[in-house]
Amino acid sequence: MISLEGFEPVAVSPHKQDPAWKHCQLFIKDQPNGVKAELKKCIYCGKVFQGGGINRLKSHLAGRKGNGPTCDQTPPDVRLSMLQSLDHGIAAFRHRKSQIVANPHHSPSELDNSFAENGECKLMVGPDSNSLVNQEEDVGISGNGVGLGGNLTNVPLEVDNSYRSNAAMHRSAGVPKLNFSVNQEEDAGMSVDRRVRWRGGTSSADTGSGSVDGVTKLSNVSAPIPIAVGSAFSEDTQGRSTGFPNSYWLENEEEVGLSNTNVSARKRVRGESAVEAANAGTVDNNYEVKEVGNQQIHMAIGRFLYEIQAPLDVVKNSVYFQPMIDAIASGGKRTIAPSYDDLRGWILKNAVGEVKSDIHQHMETWARTGCSLLVNQWSSEKGKTLLNFAVQCPEGTIYLKSVDASYFIFSPDALFEFLKEVVEEVGVVHVLQVITNTEEQFAVAGKRLMDTFPTLYWSPCAATSIDLILEDFGKVEWINSVIEQARSVTRFIYKHVVILNMMRRYTFGNDIVRLGVTRFATNFTTLKQMADLKFNLQSMVTSKEWMSCPYSKTPEGSAVLDILSNHSFWSSCILVTHLTNPLLRVLRIVGSQKRAAMGYVFAGIYRAKETIKRELVKREEYMVYWDIIDYRWKKLWHLPLHAAGFYLNPKFFYSVKGDLHNEIISRMFDCIERLVPDIKVQDEVIKEINLYKNAVGDLGRNLAVRARDNLLPAEWWSTYGSSCPNLARLAIRILSQTCSMVQGQENQIPFEQLHKTRNSLECQRLSDLVFVQYNLKLKQKVHKHKEQEDVGPISFDRNSIVEDWVTETEMPLEDNENPDWMSLDPPSGNTRLLELSVDEAEGLGSGFDDDEIFIELKVVKGEC
Numbered sequence: 001m002i003s004l005e006g007f008e009p010v011a012v013s014p015h016k017q018d019p020a021w022k023h024c025q026l027f028i029k030d031q032p033n034g035v036k037a038e039l040k041k042c043i044y045c046g047k048v049f050q051g052g053g054i055n056r057l058k059s060h061l062a063g064r065k066g067n068g069p070t071c072d073q074t075p076p077d078v079r080l081s082m083l084q085s086l087d088h089g090i091a092a093f094r095h096r097k098s099q100i101v102a103n104p105h106h107s108p109s110e111l112d113n114s115f116a117e118n119g120e121c122k123l124m125v126g127p128d129s130n131s132l133v134n135q136e137e138d139v140g141i142s143g144n145g146v147g148l149g150g151n152l153t154n155v156p157l158e159v160d161n162s163y164r165s166n167a168a169m170h171r172s173a174g175v176p177k178l179n180f181s182v183n184q185e186e187d188a189g190m191s192v193d194r195r196v197r198w199r200g201g202t203s204s205a206d207t208g209s210g211s212v213d214g215v216t217k218l219s220n221v222s223a224p225i226p227i228a229v230g231s232a233f234s235e236d237t238q239g240r241s242t243g244f245p246n247s248y249w250l251e252n253e254e255e256v257g258l259s260n261t262n263v264s265a266r267k268r269v270r271g272e273s274a275v276e277a278a279n280a281g282t283v284d285n286n287y288e289v290k291e292v293g294n295q296q297i298h299m300a301i302g303r304f305l306y307e308i309q310a311p312l313d314v315v316k317n318s319v320y321f322q323p324m325i326d327a328i329a330s331g332g333k334r335t336i337a338p339s340y341d342d343l344r345g346w347i348l349k350n351a352v353g354e355v356k357s358d359i360h361q362h363m364e365t366w367a368r369t370g371c372s373l374l375v376n377q378w379s380s381e382k383g384k385t386l387l388n389f390a391v392q393c394p395e396g397t398i399y400l401k402s403v404d405a406s407y408f409i410f411s412p413d414a415l416f417e418f419l420k421e422v423v424e425e426v427g428v429v430h431v432l433q434v435i436t437n438t439e440e441q442f443a444v445a446g447k448r449l450m451d452t453f454p455t456l457y458w459s460p461c462a463a464t465s466i467d468l469i470l471e472d473f474g475k476v477e478w479i480n481s482v483i484e485q486a487r488s489v490t491r492f493i494y495k496h497v498v499i500l501n502m503m504r505r506y507t508f509g510n511d512i513v514r515l516g517v518t519r520f521a522t523n524f525t526t527l528k529q530m531a532d533l534k535f536n537l538q539s540m541v542t543s544k545e546w547m548s549c550p551y552s553k554t555p556e557g558s559a560v561l562d563i564l565s566n567h568s569f570w571s572s573c574i575l576v577t578h579l580t581n582p583l584l585r586v587l588r589i590v591g592s593q594k595r596a597a598m599g600y601v602f603a604g605i606y607r608a609k610e611t612i613k614r615e616l617v618k619r620e621e622y623m624v625y626w627d628i629i630d631y632r633w634k635k636l637w638h639l640p641l642h643a644a645g646f647y648l649n650p651k652f653f654y655s656v657k658g659d660l661h662n663e664i665i666s667r668m669f670d671c672i673e674r675l676v677p678d679i680k681v682q683d684e685v686i687k688e689i690n691l692y693k694n695a696v697g698d699l700g701r702n703l704a705v706r707a708r709d710n711l712l713p714a715e716w717w718s719t720y721g722s723s724c725p726n727l728a729r730l731a732i733r734i735l736s737q738t739c740s741m742v743q744g745q746e747n748q749i750p751f752e753q754l755h756k757t758r759n760s761l762e763c764q765r766l767s768d769l770v771f772v773q774y775n776l777k778l779k780q781k782v783h784k785h786k787e788q789e790d791v792g793p794i795s796f797d798r799n800s801i802v803e804d805w806v807t808e809t810e811m812p813l814e815d816n817e818n819p820d821w822m823s824l825d826p827p828s829g830n831t832r833l834l835e836l837s838v839d840e841a842e843g844l845g846s847g848f849d850d851d852e853i854f855i856e857l858k859v860v861k862g863e864c
Contacts, residue, residue, distance in 0.1 A: 002039065002048040002049075002050055004027055004039065004041075004048065006029045007027035007028065007029045007037070007039055008027065008028060008029065009025055009026065009027055009539075010026050010027070010028050011026075011505045011506045011539070011540070011543070011545075012024075012026050012505055012508075014501070014505065016054075018054050018058070018085070019058075019081060019082070019085055020054050020055075020057050020058040020061060020082060020085070021054060022508070022509050023042070023043055023044070023057075023061055023074075023078060023082075024040045024041055024042055024043060024057055025040070025041040025043060025508060026038065026039075026040060026041075027039040027040075027041065037050075038050075040054070040057050042057065042060060042061070042071055043508060044061075044071055044073040044074050044075075044078075045071045045072065045073045045074075047060065047069060047071065049068070052067075052068065055067070055086075055089075056068055058082050058085060058086060059082075059086065061074050061078060061079060061082040062074075062079055062082035062083045062085075062086055063079055063083075064083070064086065301315075317780075318780065319780040320776065320780065344765065348765070348768060348769060348772065351772045352768050352771065352772055355771065355772055355775045355776070358398075358775070358779065359398050359775075361395065362391075362393055362395045362396065362398055365393055365394065365395050366393060366426075366427065366430040367429075367430065368732065368733075369393050369394050369714070369732060369733060369736040370393070370430055370431070370432040370733040370734075370736060370737065371391050371392060371393040371426065371430050371431060371432065371737075372391070372392045372393075372431070372432060372433050372434070372435055372737050372738050373389065373390075373391060373419075373422060373423060373426060373431050373433070373434045373435070374389070374390040374391070374392055374397070374435050374738075374741045375387055375388075375389060375419065375422075375434065375435065375436045375437075375442075375741070376388045376390070376741045377405070377409070377436075377437050383406075384404060384406050385404075385405050385406045385409045386402055386403065386404055386405060386406075387402065387403045387405045387409075387418070388401075388402050388774075389401055389402070389403070389422050390741075390778070391426055392737075392738045393736065394596060394714070394736045396778065396779060396781070397778045397781070398775055398778065399771065399774035399775050399778060400422065400425070400426075401422075402770065403418060405418075409441070410441055411441070412441045412444035412445045412448070413445075415441055415442065415445035416444075416445040416448045416449060419434060419436075419445055419446075419449050420449060420452060423449070423453060423456070428453055428455065428456070429455070431453075431456050432456055432457065432641075432675065432733060432734070432737055433456055433457040433458065433459050433641060433737060434446060434449060434456065434457075434458050434459070435459050435460070435461055435738070435739075435740065435741055436458070436459075436460065436461070436741075437460065437461060437464060438460040438461065438464055438465060438468075438635065442460070443458075443460070443635065445458075446458025446459075454674060454677070455674060455675060455677055456674075457639065457640070457641055457674070459636065459639055459641065459739070460635050460636060461739075461740045461741045462586075462590045462597070462601055462636060462739040462740045463517070463587060463590050463591055463739075463740035463741070464740070464741075465632050465633055465635070465636060466583055466586055466587045466590070466632075467517075467518045467520055467521065467587070468632045469583060469628055469629055469632045469633070470518075470520040470521055470523070470524060470580065470583060470584075470587075471520045472628045472631075472632065473524075473579070473580060473583075473625065473628060474520060474523055474524075476624070478572065479576055481572075482527065482569065482572045482573055482576055483523055483527065485563050485569055486526065486527055486530055486563075486573065487804060487805055488556075488559060488560070488563065489512075489530075489560050489563055489564065490512060490513050490526070490805045490806060491805070491806060491807070492551075492556045492557065492559075492560050493512070493560075494513070494805075494806040496551050498549060498551060499549065499551055502540060502545060502546065502549070503537070503540060506536045506537070506539055506540040506543075507533050507536045507537070508536075510529070510533060511529070512526065512529050512530050512533055512537070513526050513529070513802055513805045513806060514526050514528070514529040515801055515802060516584070516587075516801070517587055517588075517591060518801070519801050519804070521584060521587060522801050522802055522805070523804075524576065524577065524580040524581075524583075524584060525584060526805060527573055527576050527577055527580075528577040528580075528581065528584075530573060531570070531573050531574050531577050534570055537564050538564055538565065541560065541561045541564050541565065542565075546561075575615065578611065578615050579611070579612055579615060579616075579625065581611075582604070582607050582608035582611045582612075583608050585604060585607075585844075586601065586604035586605060586608060589601065589604055590738070590739045590740040591740060593781050595712050596712075596714065596735060596736050596737055596738055597738055597739040597740070598641060598642070598645035598734060598735055598736070598737040598738065598739060599645040599646070599648065599649035599651075599652075599713040599714075599735045600645070600649070600844060601642055601645065601739045602642040602643055602645060602646035603646055603649075603652050603844045603848070604844060605629070605633065606848060606850075606853055607844055607845070608629065609626055609629060609853050610850055610853065612625045612626065613626075613850070613852075640667035640668070640670035640671045640674070641671060641734060641737065642667075642739070643663070643664045643667035643668060644667060644668045644670075644671040644734050645713075645734055645735060645737075646664060647660065647664055647665070647667075647668045648668075648713065648717070648730075648731040648734060648735055649713045649735065650704075650708040650713065650716055651708050651709055651713070651846075652844075652846070652848065653692075654695070654708060655846030655847060655848070656846075656847070656848050656849070657847065657849060658849070661848075661851070661854040663854055664854075671730075671734065672685050672686070672730065675730060675733065675734070676726075676730060681726055684726045685726045685727050685730060688723075688724030688725075688726055688727035688728075689724075689727060691723055691724045691727075692724060692727060696723060697722075697723035698720045698721075698722055698723055699720055699721070699723060699724075701720065703720070704716070704719075704720040707719070707720070712735075713731070713735040714731070714732045714735040714736050717731040717732050717735070718732060
C-alpha cells in the first residue's frame, strides 16, 4: 500500500481542466533530487495512485477495468461523467487518426502543431513517426480500449482541399483544432456509407483523386461520389492492412488499447472487412453530435421552466422528472403533447384514481400500526391562514384536505371542533396522536381533544421546538459573536467569483455554507462545515494565490485573514458545534423519512443534555443551555409517548445498566392505561412486560439480540414478539408514530385559489388538483432513494434560508455592474471528504445513567 508519509496536501491548479481532478486529493513531496513526487487519492474510496496520469484515476472513477482497480463508491452521476469524458477522448482520438491518414504528406511537426494545440495529443518523431502518444488528461483511452473499435472505420473523411492552404492561417490566428465532422444536421442519423465516402485507389483518373501507397488522397471534386466498396481498405483480409504506411500503431493491439475488444472490432480497426463495418448497422452519433443534441433538449426544457417560473430545484428533487423525460423519449417522433383539456380532464381523473388507490393501501395498515393526524398551519402570500390536514403512518403521509382558518385561528373552541371532525373522519380507533404547532390556542384545543377521546394524545411538533431551541442558543452573546464572525467570512467569499472559485479548489469542491432544514439550523450546520474545513481555509489564506489576489488586500480581505488565523475563533467555533450537533441530529431524526422517530426522540434529547454537560463541566455553565432546552421542550417532556418509545426500543432498553428510572416506567404505564381501553388486556400487557424485561422466549434468541441494533424497533417486535402478543401490539402502534409535522412546500400548491373559487364544479376540479399535487409531493419523500440533494447556498431557490450568510446589505458597485456569474465554478459536493454517512440513530449509543437529567425531567413535569 502506498504511504502518504512526507507528502503534503495541495490545492489542484486551476490550469488542470480535466473533470477527474475534482474528485481526488493531490499530495506532493520534495525529493532529494529536486523532483516533486506526486500522489493522487480518490476522495470516495481512498485509493492512492502513483503515476499513470489523471486518466488512470478517471478509469478508476468510471469503473472501467483494465487500467488498475476500480472504485465501487463513486456516486452514479460522477461515474457517468467520467465515462462520458473517457468516451469523448476516444472520439477525439479517432478524429485525429483520420486526419493523419488523410494527410500522409504532412510532416510530423506540422501535424503536431495542427492537432495538439490544446495539449490533447502529439506525434513522436522517431522510427514510427505516425505513432500517436496519448495525453491521459484529455484523450482518455484506457488499457482496454472499450468502445474504440465499435465505431472506428479507418476511412478518411471527405475534406475540402482548402484545408491544406488554410491550415497555416488557422494556426497563426490561434483557432482551436479544426473540426472535420460533416454537417451536424445531416450527421445525426447518418449511416456509414453516407457519412464516410469510400474511394478506390484504382479510380483516381476518373474521380480526380489519387492514392499513395494505398492511401486515398483528398478529393478536389466538389461533391463526393459514392462507389462500391472495393478499395485497398478491404483487400488484405489476413495480414497487415496495406492501406496505411508505417502502420505499426494499428498492428500492435496493445499500443492502441484493443487487446480486450472483440474480434470484429479489431477487424474493423485493421480495415480487414469494410463490408462488415458497413453492414454492422448505422454508426452511433459521435460524441460531439450527441452533446449538441442533448444541449438542444436541455435548452428546450430550460426555456419551458423559465417561462412558467418553476423552481429550478425540481429537476434535482422531484422523482417524477426523469421518468417524464424517459416516457417522452420512448415515444419517439410520434409523441404528442397533452392538450389543456386533457390535463384538466382524463389525465387529472386518472391521477386522482391512482392517488386514492395509494391511500386505500395506507388505510389498510392503520388498524395494525395506528396513525398520527398532522395539522400544519401556514400563511399565504395574501395573508390568509390555512390549515392542512394530513395522516402519517409507516407507509408514508397522505394529504386529506385544507381549511381556510383565517376567521377562527385564535379561537380554541373553533379549532377543537375542526380537529374533532377530522379525527372522526380518519377513525378514532386509528389515531394515536394529533400533532399541531406550539401556540397556546392549539394546546388548549389539544387538551380538550384528549378529554373527548381518551385513547389519543395531543402533541406539539418536535421539529418546531428544536428549531426554537437553536434560535435561543444563537442569542447567547458569545455564540452570536462566533456566528457573526463566520458570516463576515462567508459574505466576503460568496461576493467575489475569484475568491469563491479559489475556496472551492482548496476545499475540493465543497461549499462552506451548508444548508440546514431551517434558517436557525443553517447557522450551526455552517459553523460545523467551517470547522471541518478549517485547515483547507487556512491553507487558502496563506497561499501565494491568495496573496496575489487584489481582493485579499482590501480591508474585508484582511479581516477574513485575521479571523481564519485566529485560534480563539476556531476554538469557539468547535465548541459551538459540539454543543449543537446533538440537537441537529435530533432535528434530522424527527424529520427522517426512513424511520419513525418515536423510539429515538427521548434518547436524542437525553444525549443533547449529556453532551452539553460533558463539554462545559461546571453546573452554572451548562445549566444555561439546559434551561433553554427545558423551556422550549417542556410541553413535550410530559408526553408519555416519547418515554414509552424509549422504553419499548430494545436498542436502548437492554443497554441500560440496572433499573430504568421511575419517570420512564411511570410514563409507560400512562400509555398502557390510555391506549389500551380494555382492562383485561391492560393486565395482560403488564404481565408480558416481565417477559420483555427478562428477554424470555424468542425475545432472548441470539437472532433477536443481534437484531436489537439492526432492525427498526417496530419490525423487531413484529418479528420476535410472539411470546407477548398484547405488549407487541401496543409497541408496534407506539413505535410506528412520527414526532413532527411534514415540512412541505405549500407555497407551490394553489391552496389559496382553492378557497376563493366560487363555481362549485371548478372548485371541485381544483380541489382534486390540489389533492393530487400535495399527495405526489408527499409520496416522493418516501420513494426517494437518497436524501434531498443540496442546492447551492447562493441559489435563489433557497435564498431565504441562507440569506444572512451570503448577502450584503449593499452590493459593491463594481460587482453590481459586472457580477460575472458565468465564470463561477459549480460546487462538486464532495461531502465524503468531511465525514462518513452514518445513520443518525446509530450515533445515540447506549448507557443512560445520569440521574441529574432524569431529576430535571421530573421538575419540568411538575411545572407543567
